[in-house]
Amino acid sequence: MxxxxxxxxxxxxxxxTIEDIHAASAWVQPLRSEIARVLVGQTELVDRLLIALLTNGHVLLEGVPGLAKTLTVRTLANCLHARFQRIQFTPDLLPADVVGTMVFNPREGTFSPRLGPVFANLVLADEINRAPAKVQSALLEAMQERQVTIGVDTYTLPNPFVVLATQNPIDQEGTYTLPEAQLDRFLLKVRVDYPTPEEERLVLDRMATSRPNLEVEPVIAIQQIANSRSLVNxxxxxxxxxxxxxxxxxxxxxxxxxxxxxxxxxxxxxxxxxxxxxxxxxxxxxxxxxxxxxxxxxxxxxxxxxxxxxxxxxxxxxxxxxxxxxxxxxxxxxxxxx
Structure with a gap:
């Protein structure tokens, strides 16, 4: 049936109406085409990232190294003309390295905030499970409330704000399991798989050089994403x-x-x-x-x-x-x- x-x-x-949808979604295909200039295959991954943008959600990407997870996120950010930040999660990372901290000014004798890399439109938390629970918990307020508290002040994060976290499903040495409370805050958990032989041949032709062409042009503005969200609802x-x-x-x-x-x-x-x-x-x-x-x-x-x-x-x-x-x-x- x-x-x-x-x-x-x-x-x-x-x-x-369907006319509204056609008009508002006119940017989707040009964006896919621009991303495809750099990325080979992974069409489902790209669509899942677009779904996250349209729903104001976060994505957990799981896959072995070398499957272009970072390249996909960076290319998407460049196509959107959005601010992109990559945070490499390591066992010695501190919460202040993610959200920011108060810095003392000895000349004026005052403290001033120094905002961390989480203040971006697209934040790539690379190998998120390599950082301990204290660092992972620093993202909870940002992911749920779209704000960060530093000292006694609260700072609003940019709009849109999407966390794209990656983790390696194979190498478990030196990793920390994500708590269920944090996992539940991810809209999607996407498994990134190996390319097909045909796709891998294209990867070889396009990337087997010391200077691959990874340049893309911004095709839509961030505001168009916000406008589309209201229609999605x-x-x-x-x-x-x-x-x-x-x-x-x-x-x-x-x-x-x-x-x-x-x-x-x-x-x-x-x-x-x-x-x-x-x-x-x-x-x-x-x-x-x-x-x-x-x-x-x-x-x-x-x-x-x-x-x-x-x-x-x-x-x-x-x-x-x-x-x-x-x-x-x-x-x-x-x-x-x-």
């Missing part, structure tokens, strides 16, 4: 799709209602933040495809990235080699699609 074919058309009283979502989202999140907490053998594999399901983020990301995905309504396929496409860091596995699941992606896939296969 084709879920999109059976979905009713947008509500006639919807506050946004107004994209129509049918009640059946909302119920479908709730059923997925509820099944992650009580999987025995869907399939009995998952009951002992899940230690903790997704929080209500997962429900909210799945709805927002689905709307943004519809916007990227120039639609003024959400389909169940939008929800199914985003569910793994929304849930893979929010579902906690039991010891039994880890012993059996079951992953969160396996759990999400089984839930999506068992739940009825509207």
């Amino acid at each position: 084709d879920s999109e074919a059976n979905l009713p058309p947008p509500h006639p009283q919807a506050s946004v 107004d994209i129509h979502m049918d009640d059946k799709v909302k119920d479908y989202i709730v059923s997925i999140i509820h099944a992650s907490r009580h999987p025995e209602g869907v399939t009995a053998h998952l009951r002992n594999l899940i230690r903790c399901g997704a929080s209500p933040r997962g429900t909210i983020n799945l709805a927002l990301a689905s709307k943004a995905n519809a916007f990227l495809q120039s639609r003024d309504y959400v389909t169940p396929n939008d929800v199914k496409a985003l569910a793994p990235d929304i849930l893979r860091h929010r579902i906690l596995l039991s010891y039994e699941a880890e012993a059996e080699g079951v992953t969160t992606d396996d759990i999400v896939r089984q839930l999506l296969d068992k739940l009825p699609v509207p």
Whole structure:
């Protein structure tokens, strides 16, 4: 059964029209094309980053070194003409190295704030799990409240403000596991995979030189992202799709209602933040495809990235080699699609 074919058309009283979406999303394809001048493949990764920008969310990128995670983020920032900062997380990093600190002026005998690199539009927290919990917690206020407190004063972060964190899934020596409270603040957890042989051949042709061409032109202004966000919020979502989202999140907490053998594999399901983020990301995905309504396929496409860091596995699941992606896939296969 084709879920999109059976979905009713947008509500006639919807506050946004398809013409509005077409006009507001005109920047999407030029931006993808400009990024593709430098980046080979990784189209899904680029779309996930755009979804984060459109929903004011953060992204956790997981992949082995050398998959162009940093290059992707830097290229996106250059195409947006946005301020970009890269922070290399290490075991000796201090919270002040991230958010800033108060600096004493001996001539005037006063303290003045020195803002840290977190004050940027796109912040790349490279190898975030190599810093201890004290440093990771310095990002919590910034990620959730879009502000930083230094001393007794609070400073508002730029808009948009998106944290793009990376971690290596293989090398666990000298790393610190991200706490669940911080993981839940990431809108998406995206797994970056190896390129196909055809894509890798293009990488070889384009990058196997001592001076590869990594220059791109700014194609949109930051303000256009803010304007698009307001339209994303107004994209129509049918009640059946909302119920479908709730059923997925509820099944992650009580999987025995869907399939009995998952009951002992899940230690903790997704929080209500997962429900909210799945709805927002689905709307943004519809916007990227120039639609003024959400389909169940939008929800199914985003569910793994929304849930893979929010579902906690039991010891039994880890012993059996079951992953969160396996759990999400089984839930999506068992739940009825509207």
